[in-house]
Amino acid sequence: MIFENQQIPVSDLPQVEEVKFQPLASNALQVRYWANGIFIALLFLLALSVLPPIFSNWWWLWVLLIFVVACVLFVFFRWLIRRQFEVEGYALRQHDIIHRHGYWWRSQTTVPFTRVQHVEIAQGPIAKRFGLSSIRVFTAGGSSSDLNISGIDLEEAHRIKSFIAHKAETDDGA
Numbered sequence: 001m002i003f004e005n006q007q008i009p010v011s012d013l014p015q016v017e018e019v020k021f022q023p024l025a026s027n028a029l030q031v032r033y034w035a036n037g038i039f040i041a042l043l044f045l046l047a048l049s050v051l052p053p054i055f056s057n058w059w060w061l062w063v064l065l066i067f068v069v070a071c072v073l074f075v076f077f078r079w080l081i082r083r084q085f086e087v088e089g090y091a092l093r094q095h096d097i098i099h100r101h102g103y104w105w106r107s108q109t110t111v112p113f114t115r116v117q118h119v120e121i122a123q124g125p126i127a128k129r130f131g132l133s134s135i136r137v138f139t140a141g142g143s144s145s146d147l148n149i150s151g152i153d154l155e156e157a158h159r160i161k162s163f164i165a166h167k168a169e170t171d172d173g174a
Helices: 028-049 053-087 125-129 154-169
Strands: 089-092 096-101 107-112 116-122 132-139 147-153
Touching: 028 053, 028 125, 028 147, 053 096, 089 154, 096 147, 116 154, 125 132, 132 154, 147 154
Parallel strands: none
Antiparallel strands: 089 096, 096 107, 116 132, 132 147
8 A cells, every 4th residue: 555645736726715704793892892991990000009109299290191101002902902893703604613803913713513522602791791792612623723702692602502512413514
């Protein structure tokens, strides 16, 4: 028996159709804005708490400087969150699920249903208030191939979880 591993020219590969991604729930953007605001507020309070007491004569200048930095960070992160939200989406296909995210460093992860070991739905306190959840797909490939999509309506997340679990139960994912 002779082992053969012929090279396939890239031009002979099949054309992959354009995938139509499902956007996240519209109120997921609000959840991300709230989380950003809370983070910046906590960062501002932490910075104020560590102001050196030796600057007691100039304390107002330090408070102003920290406030300006916090405002700049708030505006920048709000802009970045908006751009990331516009790019992010997911698609369910017959044999796999795809998640696309990122603004500067875009990433697209495809997980075949045959590799799925476990599917989980989670809700944080802010997401729960907005009726949103995250769906996490654990795979046989380890944590680098796991999938986490946040900002999905809770009902839709349950439907997706049931669909993936059903597909993962079958041997061929069909």
